[in-house]
Amino acid sequence: MAAAAWAERLSVITVRTPDPAFDAMVNRWMLYQALACRMWARSALYQSSGAYGFRDQLQDVLAFVYAEPAVAREHLLRAAARQFVEGDVQHWWHPQSGRGVRTRFSDDLAWLPYVVDGYVKVTGDGAVLDEYVPFLTLRALEPHEHEVYDLPAVTDEHASVYEHCLRALRRACTTGAHGLPLIGIGDWNDGMSRVGVEGRGESVWLAWFLAATLRAFALHAAGRGDRAAAAELRAHADGYVQAAEAHGWDGDWYRRAFFDDGTPLGSRESDECRIDSIAQSWSVISGAGAPGRQARAMASMEEHLVREDERMLVLLTPPFDRTPHDPGYIKGYLPGVRENGAQYTHAALWAVLATALRGQGDRAFELYQMLNPLTHARTPEAVERYRVEPYVVAADVYTAAGQVGRGGWTWYTGSASWMYRVGLESILGFTRRGDTLRMDPCVPESWPEIGIEYRFGTATYAITVLRPADVRRAGAEVRMDGRLLDDGSIPLRDDGARHEVVVRPRGEPHPAESRP
Secondary structure, eight states: OHHHHHHHHHTSEEEEOSOHHHHHIIIIIHHHIIIIIIIIIOOBTTBOOOOEEHHHHHHHHTTSTTTOHHHHHHHHHHHHTTBBTTSOBEEEEOTTTOOEEEEOBSSGGGHHHHHHHHHHHHHOOGGGGGOEEEEEEOOOOOTTOSEEEEOOEEEEEEEEHHHHHHHHHHHHOOOOTTSSOBOBTOSSOTTOTTTTTTSOOEEHHHHHHHHHHHHHHHHHHHHTTOHHHHHHHHHHHHHHHHHIIIIIBOSSSBOOEEOTTSOEESSTTOSSOOEEHHHHHHHHHTSOSOHHHHHHHHHHHHHHHEETTTTEEOSEESOOSSOSSOOOGGGGSOTTBTTBTSEEHHHHHHHHHHHHHTTOHHHHHHHHHHHOGGGGOSSHHHHHHHOSOTTSOBSEEOOSTTOTTOBOSBSSOTHHHHHHHIIIIIISOEEEETTEEEEOOOOOTTOOEEEEEEEETTEEEEEEEESHHHHHHHOEEEEETTEEETTSOEEOOOSSOEEEEEEEETTOOOOOOOOO
């Protein structure tokens, strides 16, 4: 029964490309890792608490919107219910008791509207915004406290998911001396726990992330007729973008943050961590960075953070070691381990995503395959070097002296869900929007075709994309069951039928196609 259930969910989408190592990970292993280990077990050799992390499982569920949308929806409501009345959230909590930590992390709460937006875009399930869930209450942190572990009370105050998202964004929109959001005791990188420990440090990455989330959620506000909220969110986003461009640009790349005393981090002035990957990739992912600077920032990322010979994309360089500016517990890791200058795969996948968004299909796939664990176990020598399971994504791969290329923390990592999405959505171009589907591939020039079989309810869509790199350049001509689709969008209908879809470059001569 279990094997049959897994076969059913893992076959909702089946991809076919010229690279079997890519296909094996996308078709089986990454979705299994994300759902079985991260979502359901929440446990592995390296972490066995069973707790939910607020930002962690929220990001994971965006990989489930095709095969297990009900799991994704259920978790959106679960996460929204872990929000305090003030708008901040539990960084993590134990579901059996509700006990968890209230913290000063600056990004956790903003992942709720980010993921809600992503879920609604793909599924078309806008009704989730009107679901009502409660808030929590707990004593506020004292000025000297960075976090507190306690059992909050569930309040009688309920609000729609839409209102929960607005409250999260309003709480997240802080401003420091440079007009950038405050980093708190860490943003996405928990280990940068002392950059803003005094309450004045700022995050350039968070400016990009918030700009993207604010602008996306403003569309939901406008769609509901909440014009005041839409204008408010857009104004905050515009302010962050202006601040990132005015104070975040370092000349060849974007800075990562500012310490409490105003010293830049991720700058050529920095003795350590002169460049950090995510400030570059999110200037592209957010769509907010100035186009010329996006290009220069990504070129700098390639120059300083991609290790071609070792086939790794590192998070930052040089690692923290002796700097007098204490960034936090990240410095407690040996140089070249985990976030401290190793490949941190979650961030590396954002670099791949940014590369694909820039239309660089050959390079995006090369970088993706550097991260594919199957490519790190092709020879006995590679196995001896990598030393961890080659069929699940590793959270980190070491660059430490004597351990270069050795895999670190495996199984329990959000990298699995991001790797699934980047492979399917960003590289193969599988883009569902409610009841329509488009193909916008960003793949190697040499690929003659790709195939995707998608089971939508009781219907099956067998999609072949011919000369996919040309499709991206010229646009797509799409035929379904022999009929030309004028706008290139594939209508999704749960009709029990099998539909044959052929996508080819627009304007290209083709033989007549008959109905199967």
